[in-house]
Amino acid sequence: MAAGNTYVAIATQTLGSAAATIDFTSIPSTYTDLFIAVNCGPTSSGGQDLRIRFNSDTGTNYSVTILRGVTGGLVLSSRYSTQTFIYLDVSGGVSNALTSSYNVNVMNYANTTTYKTVLSRFGDVGSTNTNAATEAEVGLWRSTAAITSISLSYGSGNIMTGSTASLYGIAAA
């Protein structure tokens, strides 16, 4: 059995000013999975959903299935097919508050045989109880290309100052 440290920090971004996207580019193909830890908030009012795209693909090649629990004891499940991105949440973050957090797993991202699967968790404690939500997403990018870049954005407005995103590579023996 092989052993060795295989959980490697690739890059971290902290926004010094609001930005439309957080991008990771030139991602090496030397890992098996990618993991992204995100803490952020939108500048726009009304709540915005964070989205993820790969390799600058803006075509309708994405889909997602979602399970979430929201304030009031509601449990919901939904699906969005033939999208131009994968939703990382559909509850919407609180505007101008760094209360949205995400754990994003991009499975087998460098293989060139299968489509790419994303497993994600979202939580927002909210500025008031009405904003609280927790979600899980499974997304699909219908491309067999190796993922070399990742872009995070909201539907409108910017990602607020102080938002952080860290990309890790997980290698296999």
Add this chain to the structure above:
Amino acid sequence: MPVLGIVASQMSGHLFAPSGAYDSIATTTVGSGGSSSITFSSIPSTYTHLQIRMFATINAAAGPILRFNSDTGSNYNGHLLYGEGGSSFGAYSYGSGTSINLSWFGQGYNSATSFAGHVIDIFDYADTNKYKTVRSLQGIDRNGTGMLEFVSGLWRNTAAITSITIPAESSTFVQYSSFALYGIKGGN
């Protein structure tokens, strides 16, 4: 590893290891003939927790299951919370099962391109004073169908886990399905 601005209570999806504490133990990728079962054996007891990261699919409407130390007795319990989109969701539990179900509703969409992702955490696997607890997040989406599941499981045995078997129930994992086992160390 840097300290991130993440609320600790929201980090419930996966174990998060500091640098040097997360080791790759073994990896298996299924070949062209498929495979009915994957086994990790001779697992060292030197870690605190184990994590399995699966990227797999099955060529029938079946779900993968999990067994430890070749135990096929009725020594497993489990709970699942699932969502299938379209407002369909629910929960299920079972007792005295002969395995832990990693996907109660199956992942077998017979697709050569859309694979399910699983991240499975096995806690205190070498502790001989307690039963073994498993937590998993798994899902598959196929642009029109799909499902997402939270899984918890219990193996009612205090033995240290030295082998893990993941059968594809009565079917086979398709080519390119991959299974990676990691060891996570605890602090001193």
